[in-house]
Amino acid sequence: MSAQIIDGKAVAAEIREQIGRDVAEFSAQSGVTPHLAAILVGDDPASAVYVRNKQRACENAGILSTLHRLPPETTQADLLDLIATLNADGDVHGILVQLPLPSQIDEQTVLDAVTPLKDVDCFHAENVGLMVQGRPRFLPCTPHGVQQLLIAAGTQVAGAHAVVLGRSEIVGKPMGMMLVQRGAAADATVTICHSRTKNLAEITRQADILIAAIGKANFVTADMVKPGAVVIDVGINRVDDKLVGDVDFEAVKEVASAITPVPGGVGPMTIAMLLRNTLTAAQLR
Ligand code: GUN
Numbered sequence: 001m002s003a004q005i006i007d008g009k010a011v012a013a014e015i016r017e018q019i020g021r022d023v024a025e026f027s028a029q030s031g032v033t034p035h036l037a038a039i040l041v042g043d044d045p046a047s048a049v050y051v052r053n054k055q056r057a058c059e060n061a062g063i064l065s066t067l068h069r070l071p072p073e074t075t076q077a078d079l080l081d082l083i084a085t086l087n088a089d090g091d092v093h094g095i096l097v098q099l100p101l102p103s104q105i106d107e108q109t110v111l112d113a114v115t116p117l118k119d120v121d122c123f124h125a126e127n128v129g130l131m132v133q134g135r136p137r138f139l140p141c142t143p144h145g146v147q148q149l150l151i152a153a154g155t156q157v158a159g160a161h162a163v164v165l166g167r168s169e170i171v172g173k174p175m176g177m178m179l180v181q182r183g184a185a186a187d188a189t190v191t192i193c194h195s196r197t198k199n200l201a202e203i204t205r206q207a208d209i210l211i212a213a214i215g216k217a218n219f220v221t222a223d224m225v226k227p228g229a230v231v232i233d234v235g236i237n238r239v240d241d242k243l244v245g246d247v248d249f250e251a252v253k254e255v256a257s258a259i260t261p262v263p264g265g266v267g268p269m270t271i272a273m274l275l276r277n278t279l280t281a282a283q284l285r
C-alpha cells in the first residue's frame with residue numbers, strides 16, 4: 001500500500017495564515033510591525049532563492065523584511081559591524097544570516113554575534129541551551145517544522161522510536177533534542193545516527209519515525225525502512241537540475257505509512273516557523 005503523502009506546502013500555508021492573523025492582532029495592539037533583517041553574503045543562487053522566499057513569506061504575513069546584500073569578498077569585520085548595527089536597531093526584531101557564508105568568514109563567530117533576543121534561527125548557544133533545557137525562547141525552524149508536520153499527519157510520537165539521520169547543528173542535533181523533550185510531537189525515544197554509525201540500516205529499520213537530514217541524494221532506500229514507519233525527508237539535493245531528498249521517495253513510499261515529498265515537504269515549513277519566531281522576537285522586545 002502506498003504511503004500518505006504529507007503535504008508540507010498545505011500545512012505551511014495554514015500555519016502562515018494563522019501567523020498572519022497573529023501578526024495583525026499584535027500590530028493593532030502594540031503599533032509595532034515585526035521586522036526581519038536578512039543578510040545575504042555572496043551570490044550563491046540557491047541562497048538567493050531561499051532568502052527571496054523568506055522575504056516574500058514575511059510580506060504576506062504582514063512582517064516587514066529588509067535585505068542586506070553584501071558582496072562575496074565581504075570581510076568578517078564588515079559583517080560583524082553590520083550585525084552590531086542591527087543588534088542595536090530597536091526597529092529590527094529578527095536577524096537572519098543566510099548560510100553558508102564565504103570561506104574567509106568564520107560562521108560560528110558570526111552566529112555568536114547575533115544578539116540572542118533577535119536570533120530567529122535559534123542558532124545562538126543561549127537559545128540552544130534554553131531549548132535543550134525545555135524552556136525555549138525560540139525553536140529552531142526546520143526541526144520545529146518537522147514537529148508540526150508530525151502533528152498534522154496525526155503521528156503518535158510519544159513513546160515512538162525516532163531515528164534521526166544526521167548530527168548537524170541546524171537540523172540533526174536540535175531535532176533529536178526536541179523529540180526527547182516532554183510535550184506535543186515529542187516524548188520519543190531518540191537515536192541520532194551519523195557518518196560513523198555502525199550497522200546503520202539495522203538501526204533505521206527499528207524506527208517508527210525516520211528523519212533524514214544528511215544531504216545525500218536518495219540515501220535512504222526501501223530496505224532501510226520498517227513497514228509502516230513515518231518518514232520525514234529534510235534533504236534538498238540538486239541532481240541533474242532536479243531537487244531530490246535524502247530518501248528514495250518512489251521506493252520508500254511503498255513501505256512507509258506516511259512520507260514527505262521533496263520539494264513540498266519540510267522546506268515550506270522552515271519558512272513558516274521563521275515567521276513565527278520573528279513575531280515572537282517582536283513580542284519580546
Ligand atoms: N541555510 C540553510 N538552511 C538555513 C537556515 O535554516 N537558516 C539560515 N540562516 N541559513 C540556512
